[in-house]
Amino acid sequence: MGRYVLRKVPSTLLVLVLASFLVFSLIRLVPGDPVAALAGPDATPEARAAIRADLGLDRPxxxxxxxxxxHVLTLDLGRSYRLGGQVGDLLADGAANTLVLTFTALALAALLALATSTLTVVLDRPWLNAVMSAVNTVAVAVPTFVTGLVLVLVFAVLLPLLPAGGTPPDGYLARPDITLQYLLLPAVCLALPAAAALTRFLTESLRTQMRQPYVMTARALGIPRRRIVLTQAxxxxxxxxxxxLGIQFGTLLGGAVLVEAIFAWPGLGRLVEQGISARDYPVVQVLLLLSVAVFVLTQLLTDVLQAALDPRIRIEGGTR
Known part of the structure; x- marks a missing residue:
């Protein structure tokens, strides 16, 4: 297992290095000049040149x-141009909120996919297959901002049952019941598309397993379909x-930008939006690199977990 992980590490590091250069380069193609924003419209060319030199933007x-x-490798993320404060502090404040929302949505998506896929395959009814297919299609097709606005309108305005936005005022651990109320709407909004994609894949995987010879043998022995699905397939x-699931985690991080804006959730998504609007290079490039790193490392982790669960992957990887 250790050799399998070591074979994956070089390609992961290469992807991260290339991604860092692309992020650093592409962010400078965004229209606007941070020096002009910092100096103001009445600044002299000399003042702008001094600011540019102070920020290091005059170098190649x-x-x-x-x-x-x-600086990134030594965890010195620099200082924000426009938002104020150290980038590391801004990142820490937003990351906690985003991770809570993302992991809640991921757990919700996984539970929904597991329950619906298992139920669909166990019952194996044409009408249920049609209903689940329609629900999955709608969940994937409807944009996140539409789902979010509908959830707010229904459950926070028409039926004032849940908060329309924000985070728990006393923190996540002070009152779990209050935390659940604040988390429910944004987590459901973020989880629905991921749950639909996971449900489709897991349902098809289960159906593929149900056509395997070991299932036919089990059915011939009189083992109930429900037991075969739950214990073997x-x-x-x-x-x-x-x-x-690993891919959906990256998708959830990307979708958090819209969800955090809709529900006034002070996480990394809102920080990215503020950084881009302010042309704040240090903030935006660190956040984008962090998103890529999380996605790449999540894929590495899922590959390792998949290899741990399926020894054939380790064997095939060792022959390449």
Whole structure:
């Protein structure tokens, strides 16, 4: 298992290095100049040149990248141009809220997918298959901002049962019941598309397993369909579903930008939006690199978990 992980590490590091350079370069193609925003419309060319030199923006792009990468590797993320404060502090404040929301949505999506997929395959009714297919299609097709606005309108305005936005005023651990109320709407909004994608994949994986010879043998022995699905087919279908779950985690992080804006959730998504609007290079490039790193490391983790659950993957990987 250790050799399998070591074979994955070089490609992961290469992807991260290339991603860091692309993020650093592309962010400078965004229209607008942070120096002009900082100096103001009445600043003299000399004042603007002094600010540009102080920020290091007068150096060649490659030189700026090397300096920035060195600071990132030493966890010196720099200071925000416009939002104020250290980037690391801004990142820590927003990351906690985003991770709570994302992991809640991921757990909700996984539970929904597991329950609906298992129920669909166990019952195996045409009408249920049609209903689940329609629900999944709607969940994927409807944009997140539409779902969020509908949830707020129904459950916070028409039926004032849940808060329309924000985070628990006393923290997440002070009152779990209050925390659940604040989390429910944004987590459901973020989880629905991911749950639909996971349900489709897991359902098809289970159906594929139900056509395998071992299932036919079990059915011939009189073992009930429900028991076969829960004790054998589901266990064999889960390893391949972990990869999809890892991809959905990255998708949830991306979708958090809209969800956090709709529900006034002070996380990394709102921080990215503020940083781009203010042309705040240090904030935006660190956040984008963090998003890529989380996605790549999540894929590495899912590959390792899948290999741990399915020894064939380790064997095939060792022959390449």
């Amino acid at each position: 792009l490659l030189s700026q990248y090397v300096v920035w990468l060195g 589901l266990r064999n279908a889960l390893p391949s579903s972990l990869t999809v």
